[in-house]
Amino acid sequence: MGEPVPAVRVEGLVKTYPAVRARRGTPAVPAVRATDEVCLDVRRGEIFGLLGPNGAGKSTLVRQLTGLLRPDAGAVEVLGHDLVRHPERAARLLAYLGQESTALDELTVSLAAETTARLRGMPLAAARAARDEILAELGLEELAGRALKKLSGGQRRLACVAAALVGDRPLLVLDEPTTGMDPHARRAVWAAVDRRRAERGATVLLVTHNVIEAETVLDRVAVLDRGRVIACDTPGGLKAAVGDEVRLELVWRERAPVELPGIAALAAEAAVSGRRWTLRLPPARAREAVTLVTGGPAFPALDDFRLATPSLEDVYVALGGRPAGQSGAEGLVKA
Numbered sequence: 301m302g303e304p305v306p307a308v309r310v311e312g313l314v315k316t317y318p319a320v321r322a323r324r325g326t327p328a329v330p331a332v333r334a335t336d337e338v339c340l341d342v343r344r345g346e347i348f349g350l351l352g353p354n355g356a357g358k359s360t361l362v363r364q365l366t367g368l369l370r371p372d373a374g375a376v377e378v379l380g381h382d383l384v385r386h387p388e389r390a391a392r393l394l395a396y397l398g399q400e401s402t403a404l405d406e407l408t409v410s411l412a413a414e415t416t417a418r419l420r421g422m423p424l425a426a427a428r429a430a431r432d433e434i435l436a437e438l439g440l441e442e443l444a445g446r447a448l449k450k451l452s453g454g455q456r457r458l459a460c461v462a463a464a465l466v467g468d469r470p471l472l473v474l475d476e477p478t479t480g481m482d483p484h485a486r487r488a489v490w491a492a493v494d495r496r497r498a499e500r501g502a503t504v505l506l507v508t509h510n511v512i513e514a515e516t517v518l519d520r521v522a523v524l525d526r527g528r529v530i531a532c533d534t535p536g537g538l539k540a541a542v543g544d545e546v547r548l549e550l551v552w553r554e555r556a557p558v559e560l561p562g563i564a565a566l567a568a569e570a571a572v573s574g575r576r577w578t579l580r581l582p583p584a585r586a587r588e589a590v591t592l593v594t595g596g597p598a599f600p601a602l603d604d605f606r607l608a609t610p611s612l613e614d615v616y617v618a619l620g621g622r623p624a625g626q627s628g629a630e631g632l633v634k635a
């Protein structure tokens with residue numbers, strides 16, 4: 301028996317936004333290689349995350365694999381369909397929630413969900429039933445009669461998620477679905493996403509910045525940086541790869557006593573944000589640092605400290621911060 305057809309297969313995907321010449325008053329813009337030979341396999345039934353800093357190429361990648369943006373080179377297959385040759389098939393195969401969705405703004409929440417269901421080929425009665433189901437699932441019933449353009453940012457986003465999830469699509473591609481939402485709405489979205497996977501076998505491709513949230517919902521993660529996949533593994537696998545480091549957070553009362561040589565040495569390695577220093581250190585050095593700040597003349601200046609094992613966020617920082625050309629993360633990529 302051969303390998304099962306993956307939900308998404310991406311090979312050698314390249315997209316370069318062309319350079320723009322300088323014109324009166326506007327400076328020239330160099331060409332940007334937004335996706336650079338990206339290869340990915342997303343298995344059926346997986347919740348797969350794309351993580352990466354601003355401008356890493358995440359949205360460009362998902363727009364290419366939803367058939368909205370034609371790649372310069374490379375292959376995109378969704379459930380065995382070639383979407384580079386047949387981008388029109390995407391509408392049948394996947395639901396896409398983009399970063400900015402204004403298309404539904406004039407509609408009420410209820411009509412946005414119903415119209416989307418109808419556009420996905422559902423007969424009227426079934427579309428209305430699907431609409432009622434999703435509005436109840438996401439706690440949107442009270443807002444059902446309001447126009448999207450008159451909702452708050454978080455409410456509007458939730459209504460767009462409802463429209464994206466209505467009707468069954470085997471692949472859900474969601475670009476930052478929970479942006480602007482309160483914790484209650486976020487939980488409802490993650491529960492709805494997980495239910496579609498658990499009960500209907502849907503595959504989910506999720507673009508996110510929120511690594512803490514991502515850690516709890518994702519089966520696998522690809523970290524993208526400057527258009528390239530620099531790591532791909534389970535959150536646990538990625539964390540194990542930086543597992544020999546711990547995170548030490550120091551909070552100083554007013555100012556750090558950098559006149560002390562030991563503290564000055566730590567300062568050189570710390571990421572400083574106001575009174576808070578964050579250090580990533582091997583365990584033995586972290587212990588030495590804790591002894592230094594809690595046992596000596598630095599102690600009166602210390603407000604608080606915390607030692608933590610690596611989180612997905614640490615992995616993200618450790619990988620995403622790599623300068624171009626340093627491919628030390630390549631050992632992390634797993635099939």
Ligand SMILES: Nc1ncnc2c1ncn2[C@@H]1O[C@H](COP(=O)(O)OP(=O)(O)OP(=O)(O)O)[C@@H](O)[C@H]1O
Pocket residue numbers: 317318332333334352353354355356357358359360361
């Ligand atoms: N239409 C466009 N024309 C020219 N350059 C673009 C265009 N869209 C994106 N880019 C550039 O391509 C690169 C990748 O952008 P993209 O939006 O895919 O990143 P992203 O990872 O989704 O970022 P973010 O997390 O900020 O949404 C960036 O350098 C961006 O400036």
